[in-house]
Amino acid sequence: xxxxxxxxxxxxxxxxxxxxxxxxxxxxxxxxxxxxxxxxxxxxxxxxxxxxxxxxxxxxxxxxxxxxxxxxxxxxxxxxxxxxxxxxxxxxxxxxxxxxxxxxxxxxxxxxxxxxxxxxxxxxxxxxxxxxxxxxxxxxxxxxxxxxxxxxxxxxxxxxxxxxxxxxxxxxxxxxxxxxxxxxxxxxxxxxxxxxxxxxxxxxxxxxxxxxxxxxxxxxxxxxxxxxxxxxxxxxxxxxxxxxxxxxxxxxxxxxxxxxxxxx
Amino acid sequence: xxxxxxxxxxxxxxxxxxxxxxxxxxxxxxxxxxxxxxxxxxxxxxxxxxxxxxxxxxxxxxxxxxxxxxxxxxxxxxxxxxxxxxxxxxxxxxxxxxxxxxxxxxxxxxxxxxxxxxxxxxxxxxxxxxxxxxxxxxxxxxxxxxxxxxxxxxxxxxxxxxxxxxxxxxxxxxxxxxxxxxxxxxxxxxxxxxxxxxxxxxxxxxxxxxxxxxxxxxxxxxxxxxxxxxxxxxxxxxxxxxxxxxxxxxxxxxxxxxxxxxxxxxxxxxxxxxxxxxxxxxxxxxxxxxxxxxxxxxxxxxxxxxxxxxxxxxxxxxxxxxxxxxxxxxxxxxxxxxxxxxxxxxxxxxxxxxxxxxxxxxxxxxxxxxxxxxxxxxxxxxxxxxxxxxxxxxxxxxxxxxxxxxxxxxxxxxxxxxxxxxxxxxxxxxxxxxxxxxxxxxxxxxxxx
Numbered sequence: 001x002x003x004x005x006x007x008x009x010x011x012x013x014x015x016x017x018x019x020x021x022x023x024x025x026x027x028x029x030x031x032x033x034x035x036x037x038x039x040x041x042x043x044x045x046x047x048x049x050x051x052x053x054x055x056x057x058x059x060x061x062x063x064x065x066x067x068x069x070x071x072x073x074x075x076x077x078x079x080x081x082x083x084x085x086x087x088x089x090x091x092x093x094x095x096x097x098x099x100x101x102x103x104x105x106x107x108x109x110x111x112x113x114x115x116x117x118x119x120x121x122x123x124x125x126x127x128x129x130x131x132x133x134x135x136x137x138x139x140x141x142x143x144x145x146x147x148x149x150x151x152x153x154x155x156x157x158x159x160x161x162x163x164x165x166x167x168x169x170x171x172x173x174x175x176x177x178x179x180x181x182x183x184x185x186x187x188x189x190x191x192x193x194x195x196x197x198x199x200x201x202x203x204x205x206x207x208x209x210x211x212x213x214x215x216x217x218x219x220x221x222x223x224x225x226x227x228x229x230x231x232x233x234x235x236x237x238x239x240x241x242x243x244x245x246x247x248x249x250x251x252x253x254x255x256x257x258x259x260x261x262x263x264x
Numbered sequence: 265x266x267x268x269x270x271x272x273x274x275x276x277x278x279x280x281x282x283x284x285x286x287x288x289x290x291x292x293x294x295x296x297x298x299x300x301x302x303x304x305x306x307x308x309x310x311x312x313x314x315x316x317x318x319x320x321x322x323x324x325x326x327x328x329x330x331x332x333x334x335x336x337x338x339x340x341x342x343x344x345x346x347x348x349x350x351x352x353x354x355x356x357x358x359x360x361x362x363x364x365x366x367x368x369x370x371x372x373x374x375x376x377x378x379x380x381x382x383x384x385x386x387x388x389x390x391x392x393x394x395x396x397x398x399x400x401x402x403x404x405x406x407x408x409x410x411x412x413x414x415x416x417x418x419x420x421x422x423x424x425x426x427x428x429x430x431x432x433x434x435x436x437x438x439x440x441x442x443x444x445x446x447x448x449x450x451x452x453x454x455x456x457x458x459x460x461x462x463x464x465x466x467x468x469x470x471x472x473x474x475x476x477x478x479x480x481x482x483x484x485x486x487x488x489x490x491x492x493x494x495x496x497x498x499x500x501x502x503x504x505x506x507x508x509x510x511x512x513x514x515x516x517x518x519x520x521x522x523x524x525x526x527x528x529x530x531x532x533x534x535x536x537x538x539x540x541x542x543x544x545x546x547x548x549x550x551x552x553x554x555x556x557x558x559x560x561x562x563x564x565x566x567x568x569x570x571x572x573x574x575x576x577x578x579x580x581x582x583x584x585x586x587x588x589x590x591x592x593x594x595x596x597x598x599x600x601x602x603x604x605x606x607x608x609x610x611x612x613x614x615x616x617x618x619x620x621x622x623x624x625x626x627x628x629x630x631x632x633x634x635x636x637x638x639x640x641x642x643x644x645x646x647x648x649x650x651x652x653x654x655x656x657x658x659x660x661x662x663x664x665x666x667x668x669x670x671x672x673x674x675x676x677x678x679x680x681x682x683x684x685x686x687x688x689x690x691x692x693x694x695x696x697x698x699x700x701x702x703x704x705x706x707x708x709x710x711x712x713x
Binding site: 126 | 604606607609610611612613614615616617620624625628629632
């Protein structure tokens, strides 16, 4: 991380448009992996249009938390309500939530046997029963938005990491989600490619998308986030606006973390 | 900074040079692969000598000293004293080794069945054709019934009559589809919809048009099949290569779908299904095929009602299918485990349900990884079907053996075995080559990184 605190001060924050509608509500969420208590009594509510950056040391449960929001992980206690739908064991509810929530992974997870365009049209065609021509039209719009329409006929294996991650973002957007989850979207990228992905994400933030981003890109947090959440040992230790979070961290644990990632 | 210093410091890559002369071309290849050092040179010379000996023997035995026309094995031996092959015998026994005791004047039915299957599968390799998966599925699922009606003949029951009609209708549809694609450039479905004036209507109405067309075809086939008057040929006199292909063909066609279901069942989160599938797979994988065959032929009839009394061949086919499915299940499971967990998660996160995730995302990748193993299983299965000779079905191997027991051909054993081996080699080698071709062409995205 080559960003110092001084550089962060110069960042211009993207205008935010938060409504007072709550779209995600986590209340008393607990999760265990066997004996290991990975999420401890998580309470979090996210408003429509809010951009949240979640950071914390590895193993702090931040990925697990956002993966609970679209049920890639099952929680054992507490309530998760997304867009008014309660996440339970009801498969219909889970499918409804997943249709509304897009996700971008650290390892891209594009489908290697399909072209870029097919990656983008698969879910609209098979989940939303959209006609192929319409799905392709929408997919091309989003590929243009992430600035790689010319790669549509290639296979993911032929693209660079940054391009693959942008395709992954376009693929999620093709389902027109109302919420986007990002699980360390730039951690697997070469340094040269991080900014092209972050640019796309900033553009998405400008369009008013509700975003939950697990990342260590503090420049991005400063520029885009409405709220920064710091997690450790499965708990939310601290949450605040980026200004307050970076200049005036409250807990010692947060101070230590910030000194470690911003030091060099 | 001035222009002069800029050109001095600008990065200019060095030009690429050709490789040294003695490492490329024919001389380079020989040096590298055959005469790399004294040990290599000795091995090369010895191997070439061995190859020479083998080829020389094969030519002398198979061509120079071989007898091409004779009426009995004695005649062959009188001429070449056993130093050459008696290919004349293959000519005499060819028909038996192909069809077993299937009557000569009815063998056209077997040939016709084979031709229909080939024609059914040809569209698979025609580039313009759409709906190849449906074509393949229709052939695999319904051809066996049409084949059974054709090969068995006689009065077939209502079930076989209906299924064979379905098969005939689909076969006609496949080739109509090919014809419309090449003549009009449109698929059969499109043409039917526009011809009946439904083109502008709701998409959902289109399937009624197709169902109607299928119904008409089905009734026509039903009537046509009803007019067949074929002599009944019981399965007990089927034999030769024909029987081998019937058993291994059904075994191979059923192995993959059953194997996929068993593998999914074994990975299921539902305990009852998982335990059942695991027990099934482990039981039939741990028992030799010949044991299963004996059980099927001798034990099973004891448990079934007398009036059912299924023919031996049916029991054997069921046994082979079970055995093949159990083996295939483990191959498929290996492939499923090789697919990255992230692929499952990405598919789930997009809202695909379990079956769509499996069919669209996981299976295509797993199958591509599994092609060598799947084809390996198929080849093994094909060769394993020769075990049915032990329980008295006259497949190509047992038919060849029977030839040597005929009074005129006593001792005629080597040539039928060579001939049988050649058949298996041709079939298996073709499968192997085709699988390598598939590996290269399916899902082009992998190889070109």
